[in-house]
Amino acid sequence: MDEDNKLQFPSLPATKEDLLVSTAACRHVHCEILPGLFLGPYSAAMKSKLPILQRHGVTHIVCVRQDIEANFIKPNFPHTFRYLVLDIADNPVENIIRFFPMVKGKDTCNSHLSCSECPVLVHGNAGISRSAALVIAYLMETFGMKYRDAFSHVQERRFCINPNVGFVHQLQEYEAIYLAKLTIKMMSPMQLGRSFSLPAGMPGSRKRSLEEDEDFGAMQVTAAQNG
Known part of the structure; x- marks a missing residue:
């Protein structure tokens, strides 16, 4: 960045x-x-x-x-x-x-x-x-x-x-989650495209929209809980 x-x-x-x-x-x-x-x-x-x-x-x-x-x-x-x-x-x-x-x-x-x-x-x-x-x-x-x-x-x-103890574990995990969300919000559309697009020619290659980035943050929360 x-x-x-x-x-x-x-x-x-x-x-x-x-x-x-x-x-x-x-x-x-x-x-x-x-x-x-x-x-x-x-x-x-x-x-x-x-x-x-x-x-x-x-x-x-x-x-x-x-x-x-x-x-x-x-x-x-x-x-x-x-x-x-x-x-x-x-x-x-x-x-x-x-x-x-x-x-x-x-x-x-x-x-x-x-x-x-x-x-x-x-x-x-x-x-x-x-x-x-x-x-x-x-x-x-x-x-x-x-x-x-x-x-x-x-x-x-x-x-x-x-x-x-469960809340403590989640709070420890939350640092990475909120930093990732804040980083995404600060990135320009061009930076977002570079970060979240697949290599050209691969199936499903596309840029993430800002709306999809919010979904990505939610996925991180779920992953943290299931990890």
Whole structure:
């Protein structure tokens, strides 16, 4: 890839030291992972916590649960905050990679999970495994971080995080996946043609369209899960 087309990522912003909490307390409150990005348990999004959420300027909430939890983990302020509800089981065989684009997508604060205009709280039941994995993936893709560095950054601010072993393996695989997708997006049509066309004369020789490149990224996700 040309020098001008190398992937560039923003620097990781710092949080305020006085926002860090003890290991015991972090199981009951949300923690600021980045300015405007909070991670916590469901108890941090209950009705009694509305004044705290408003004081921190939260405008968006990512609620992580599975069907059997829907009766007790639910959006409590549908008219106050914008919600993204994800059906994810805290199970090592759950394919959590497929949810990463949704968390960073257009439905979550105009394609930015964390920004000054719309602070976001990400919560599951305990704020330890599923929601933590989503936040780690966001840091990896947004700031070009390796899994171990993103994990360490989140754990320093919320000590009790512990993604299950299946999520850890998927996060480790995700680095290659998101880098490949970003590289494809940055390549010119001519570069794409050179990268994805078969040698002249071979059956089925053609250039991939941009739409097909998205399918190629999806195939990588499937391959990572089946590998």
